Amino acid sequence: MATVTLERLVKRYGAVDAVRKIDLAINDREFVALVGPSGCGKSTTLRMIAGLEEISEGTIKIGGEIVNDLPPRARNISMVFQSYALYPHMNVRENMGFSLKIGKRSAEEIKRRVDEAAAILHLEPLLDRRPSQLSGGQRQRVAMGRAIVRNPDVFLFDEPLSNLDAKLRSEMRTEIKKLHARVQATVIYVTHDQVEAMTLADRIVIMRDGNIEQVGSPDEVFHRPATRFVASFIGSPPMNLVEAEIADDQFVFTNGDRLPIPAAFRQSASKGRKIVFGLRPDDLYPTGHGLPSDHADAVHEQSLKVNLTEPLGNETLVFFEFAGREWVSRMLNPHPLTAGDSIPVSFDLANAHVFDAADGAALARVGD
Amino acid sequence: MTRNETSRRLRRLLDLAHGVGLFLAMLIICLPGAWVVLNSLRPTVEIMAKPAIWIPQELSLDAFFAMFSSLGHGAIPVGDYFRNSLIISGTSTVLAIAIGMSGGYAFARYRFRAKSALFLGFMLTRTVPGVALSLPLFIIFARLGIIDTHYALIFVYVALNVPFTMWLIDGFFRQVPRDMAEAAQVDGCTRWQAFWQVEFPLAGPGIASSAIFAFLTSWNEFALASQLTRSVNSKTLPVGLLDYTSEFTIDWRGMCALAVVMVAPALALTFIIQRHLVSGLTSGAVKG
Amino acid sequence: MKSFRVSAPLLLLTPAIVVLTAMVALPLIFSLYSSFTAFRLTRPESLWLVIGLRNYQNALTDPVFLTAFLRTVILLTIALNLEMLLGLGLAMLVEKAIRGQRILRTLMMFPMMFSPILVGFQFKFLFNDNVGLVNNALQSLGLSDSAIPWLIDGNLAFFSILVAEVWSSTPVFAILILAGLLAMPKEPLEAAKVDGCTPWQCFRFVTWPFIMPFAYIAMTIRSLDVARAYDIVKIMTDGGPARRTELLWTLVARTAYGDARMGAANAMAYASIFLSIAFTVYFYRKLAAARALVAAEW
Numbered sequence: 001m002a003t004v005t006l007e008r009l010v011k012r013y014g015a016v017d018a019v020r021k022i023d024l025a026i027n028d029r030e031f032v033a034l035v036g037p038s039g040c041g042k043s044t045t046l047r048m049i050a051g052l053e054e055i056s057e058g059t060i061k062i063g064g065e066i067v068n069d070l071p072p073r074a075r076n077i078s079m080v081f082q083s084y085a086l087y088p089h090m091n092v093r094e095n096m097g098f099s100l101k102i103g104k105r106s107a108e109e110i111k112r113r114v115d116e117a118a119a120i121l122h123l124e125p126l127l128d129r130r131p132s133q134l135s136g137g138q139r140q141r142v143a144m145g146r147a148i149v150r151n152p153d154v155f156l157f158d159e160p161l162s163n164l165d166a167k168l169r170s171e172m173r174t175e176i177k178k179l180h181a182r183v184q185a186t187v188i189y190v191t192h193d194q195v196e197a198m199t200l201a202d203r204i205v206i207m208r209d210g211n212i213e214q215v216g217s218p219d220e221v222f223h224r225p226a227t228r229f230v231a232s233f234i235g236s237p238p239m240n241l242v243e244a245e246i247a248d249d250q251f252v253f254t255n256g257d258r259l260p261i262p263a264a265f266r267q268s269a270s271k272g273r274k275i276v277f278g279l280r281p282d283d284l285y286p287t288g289h290g291l292p293s294d295h296a297d298a299v300h301e302q303s304l305k306v307n308l309t310e311p312l313g314n315e316t317l318v319f320f321e322f323a324g325r326e327w328v329s330r331m332l333n334p335h336p337l338t339a340g341d342s343i344p345v346s347f348d349l350a351n352a353h354v355f356d357a358a359d360g361a362a363l364a365r366v367g368d
Numbered sequence: 369m370t371r372n373e374t375s376r377r378l379r380r381l382l383d384l385a386h387g388v389g390l391f392l393a394m395l396i397i398c399l400p401g402a403w404v405v406l407n408s409l410r411p412t413v414e415i416m417a418k419p420a421i422w423i424p425q426e427l428s429l430d431a432f433f434a435m436f437s438s439l440g441h442g443a444i445p446v447g448d449y450f451r452n453s454l455i456i457s458g459t460s461t462v463l464a465i466a467i468g469m470s471g472g473y474a475f476a477r478y479r480f481r482a483k484s485a486l487f488l489g490f491m492l493t494r495t496v497p498g499v500a501l502s503l504p505l506f507i508i509f510a511r512l513g514i515i516d517t518h519y520a521l522i523f524v525y526v527a528l529n530v531p532f533t534m535w536l537i538d539g540f541f542r543q544v545p546r547d548m549a550e551a552a553q554v555d556g557c558t559r560w561q562a563f564w565q566v567e568f569p570l571a572g573p574g575i576a577s578s579a580i581f582a583f584l585t586s587w588n589e590f591a592l593a594s595q596l597t598r599s600v601n602s603k604t605l606p607v608g609l610l611d612y613t614s615e616f617t618i619d620w621r622g623m624c625a626l627a628v629v630m631v632a633p634a635l636a637l638t639f640i641i642q643r644h645l646v647s648g649l650t651s652g653a654v655k656g
Numbered sequence: 657m658k659s660f661r662v663s664a665p666l667l668l669l670t671p672a673i674v675v676l677t678a679m680v681a682l683p684l685i686f687s688l689y690s691s692f693t694a695f696r697l698t699r700p701e702s703l704w705l706v707i708g709l710r711n712y713q714n715a716l717t718d719p720v721f722l723t724a725f726l727r728t729v730i731l732l733t734i735a736l737n738l739e740m741l742l743g744l745g746l747a748m749l750v751e752k753a754i755r756g757q758r759i760l761r762t763l764m765m766f767p768m769m770f771s772p773i774l775v776g777f778q779f780k781f782l783f784n785d786n787v788g789l790v791n792n793a794l795q796s797l798g799l800s801d802s803a804i805p806w807l808i809d810g811n812l813a814f815f816s817i818l819v820a821e822v823w824s825s826t827p828v829f830a831i832l833i834l835a836g837l838l839a840m841p842k843e844p845l846e847a848a849k850v851d852g853c854t855p856w857q858c859f860r861f862v863t864w865p866f867i868m869p870f871a872y873i874a875m876t877i878r879s880l881d882v883a884r885a886y887d888i889v890k891i892m893t894d895g896g897p898a899r900r901t902e903l904l905w906t907l908v909a910r911t912a913y914g915d916a917r918m919g920a921a922n923a924m925a926y927a928s929i930f931l932s933i934a935f936t937v938y939f940y941r942k943l944a945a946a947r948a949l950v951a952a953e954w
Contacts (some may be wrong), residue, residue: 050850051849052846052849052850065370065371065372066370066372067372068372068376069372069373069375069376069379070371070372070375071375071849072846072849072850073849073850073851073852073853073854074371074375077850078850079846079847079850081843081846081847083843084843085843085844085846085847086844086847087844087847087848087861087862088844089865098848098851098861099850099851099852102851102852102853102857103852146847146851150851386749386752386753389749390749390750390753390760393746393749394760394763396823397763397764397766397767397823397827398763398766399789400775400778400779400782400823401766401770401778403778403781403782403789404777404778404781407781415787416786416787420792420793420795420796422796466671467671467672467675468672470668470669470671470672471668471669471671471672473668474664474665474666474668474669475665477665478663478664478665478668480663480665480666486669486673489676490672490676493676493680493681494880495880495932495933495936496680496684496929497886497905497928497929497932498886499886499905499908499909499925500687500905500908500925500926500928500929501680501683501684502909503687503690503908503912503918503921503922503925504683504684504686504687504690504922505679505683506912506913507686507690507697507918508683508686523675523678523679524679526675526679527675527676527678527679527680528679530672530675530676531676534672587771588771588772588773588774589771590771590772590773590886590887590890591886591887591905591909594890595909595913606771606773606887609773609774609777609891610773610890610891613777613780613891614891614894620781620787623777623781624781627774627777627778630771630774631769631770631771631774634769634770634771635769638765638768638769639762639769
């Protein structure tokens with residue numbers, strides 16, 4: 001059983017709290033991504049789970065057993081490091097077989113397991129090379145191979161793809177996904193790239209400043225962000241977020257522009273309340289060039305001026321001026337637009353998000 | 369007991385062992401020196417007492433006063449030794465730095481044939497043990513009649529220090545960007561002026577460190593000094609220390625005081641340069 | 657007529673070349689020459705009496721010389737190995753210290769700051785059978801009831817000199833190895849911990865391969881210092897009593913100045929120099945091999 005449980009976990013460096021009393025329950029064979037900006041505490045948390053960092057307060061349990069003071073070798077884990085951390089003086093085969101050698105396995109078993117892992121990761125032609133003779137992507141695969149030869153309870157990945165170029169990164173993402181399906185183990189994956197988290201994980205944990213902002217499936221965190229931060233972090237291009245006030249059943253923006261309040265929010269929207277209005281670029285589009293809405297009556301139309309367009313081929317990002325700010329929108333089936341033109345734009349307010357301006361918490365939706 | 373608890377106790381134990389180990393190591397390192405300093409302050413009666421007195425009953429600077437007040441008469445001619453050491457070490461350092469600077473600059477800034485062979489040659493002279501060198505030098509200097517003068521030791525110490533000084537100063541000049549001197553020349557300086565106005569001040573701290581190192585080498589040198597000196601005209605502190613500890617009855621307190629006088633300037637100066645020493649030794653190692 | 661220009665670097669290097677030739681190169685050649693003669697200080701004209709390799713033959717068959725040679729080799733071998741082990745241990749202890757690293761590193765360098773003569777004096781004082789700290793401590797603790805002759809008995813004196821040597825030179829190893837430890841990338845070590853290595857295995861498979869070159873540099877540097885054994889021995893026992901702690905250099909000095917047999921002494925000196933070069937070359941080779949293996953990768 002490879003469940004991982006964090007209870008009131010704290011990591012303190014002198015006067016600074018890097019991780020502040022977080023609680024998390026990870027299920028057996030689940031793929032969980034810890035995601036967030038630099039310095040949010042995700043790597044620190046991972047390293048505490050691995051046993052490479054001291055725990056200031058709280059407990060970590062693996063498989064139900066408290067492991068706070070156990071050294072890494074007693075926790076039955078494997079780890080893939082950001083810098084790969086291969087042994088420079090050993091060749092690929094020795095690197096991958098090292099843990100088995102330490103575990104006193106027989107030579108035949110070591111050879112068998114290493115060959116298996118090498119086959120899965122297409123490393124056979126490289127087995128006799130030294131790390132200095134490998135490219136970044138190859139080293140990354142060796143690091144992964146080293147991790148999978150052992151069949152541990154938990155796999156830990158610490159930003160394994162951040163040192164690779166974009167194309168390689170997306171290739172390796174697919175490899176990792178296939179790997180998880182194959183080895184059926186619990187995976188904890190740290191990354192600052194929300195695309196990796198969204199594509200790979202069963203559940204995503206978004207962290208900021210040592211706290212957990214939200215835990216949920218990719219779908220949940222995308223469609224129901226619990227805080228303003230999560231909303232701005234997940235999704236690319238990022239959600240449009242603008243401050244506004246509630247007055248006369250409308251969102252009133254600082255420059256006077258207004259939008260109607262959708263039905264779902266009428267109850268929680270009290271007059272005078274300061275909020276942050278959020279709308280994803282997918283829910284903002286030149287009329288006729290977006291996905292049809294579930295609630296056609298919630299779509300609000302308005303004429304807006306085009307600032308800028310970024311054609312991407314199958315879609316174009318169109319930047320509009322509204323409420324004193326630039327908004328990003330996604331135009332499907334695009335045709336060329338001229339900057340400076342005013343065109344009719346649709347706001348799909350059924351998918352709008354509202355957050356409290358003070359604490360960033362999402363306002364409750366009726367009918368959720 | 370759970371695995372976790374066992375692990376925790378083991379770790380506490382190891383941490384304790386680590387602390388104890390460090391403490392013992394530091395104790396062993398500091399003890400000899402500290403003991404000598406302590407005993408320079410205790411009356412001879414206490415030092416010789418049996419059974420041994422562990423907690424010092426009386427501390428005084430008498431030994432030091434006695435040493436310096438009897439300058440010139442009887443007892444240990446500390447004043448003479450000190451004077452000789454100072455003159456010899458100082459002069460040889462100045463000369464070694466001058467020669468070392470000129471040589472070091474040549475290595476740092478110019479490329480020429482046989483550069484590495486020359487460098488190797490210089491370094492090899494450093495490997496000759498003092499005793500071995502003292503044999504021929506004794507004969508030669510005796511013929512020249514400069515045994516038991518300051519000149520003998522000054523010449524030798526310059527030769528002793530030049531290689532290392534040159535190596536260090538070479539390194540320090542390399543750290544000064546070439547463009548600076550060139551910019552100065554563009555601005556109207558001659559090569560000579562550019563050197564003194566720009567490059568020399570920048571390598572200054574490094575040259576100072578080399579000077580201190582050369583001074584200490586001369587200050588502490590024994591093998592050559594013991595053979596090339598005969599009387600208080602030129603005997604240096606290390607030779608003095610040996611002379612008086614070879615006597616049958618040793619004035620331990622006085623000897624400890626002499627040792628303290630010998631080491632005090634060395635400690636102070638070494639402390640200043642130790643940073644450079646370590647980085648110099650290891651930068652070659654890491655870059656290889 | 658071609659004008660002769662002296663190149664600048666040559667000019668700058670001339671003083672150094674002159675000094676070193678005059679003070680080192682020429683005397684050494686003279687010394688080599690005299691090693692082939694029957695030169696005695698008491699009879700200066702014997703300088704011209706060339707006797708070929710007889711001095712060398714005498715030295716190599718002289719039991720006194722051979723004993724001193726053997727004693728020196730043994731002393732150095734034991735000293736170097738001890739210094740390496742203790743230096744490694746000390747470096748690792750200091751590296752793991754969380755607080756006060758700078759103080760520890762400064763303290764660690766203490767012994768290096770004392771000249772060999774002072775080191776010899778300290779231990780002469782400590783090991784003195786009457787007033788020395790060691791005997792007093794042993795007696796006060798009740799571990800012995802008589803004065804142990806640390807500097808008189810042949811074996812004990814050897815031990816005392818060894819202690820002084822090791823005390824004074826372990827910091828060289830410790831500092832160089834510590835520099836290596838601090839420069840070592842930490843991730844492979846963490847990977848090794850995750851892979852299941854005990855602290856000893858981590859050291860053996862990851863740490864040691866990396867710091868090997870540093871250890872060998874220290875060995876090479878130290879082996880050049882073979883001559884330092886002279887100062888310490890001279891003040892602690894002067895090769896005695898009755899030559900029981902005679903090392904190569906004390907023997908050479910005694911032969912040259914005590915017996916005035918300069919020619920013979922020079923021959924011995926050259927034999928000893930070859931010994932120290934052999935030591936150095938050996939360690940340098942080891943160093944180059946270790947560097948090739950490790951530095952290319954790390």
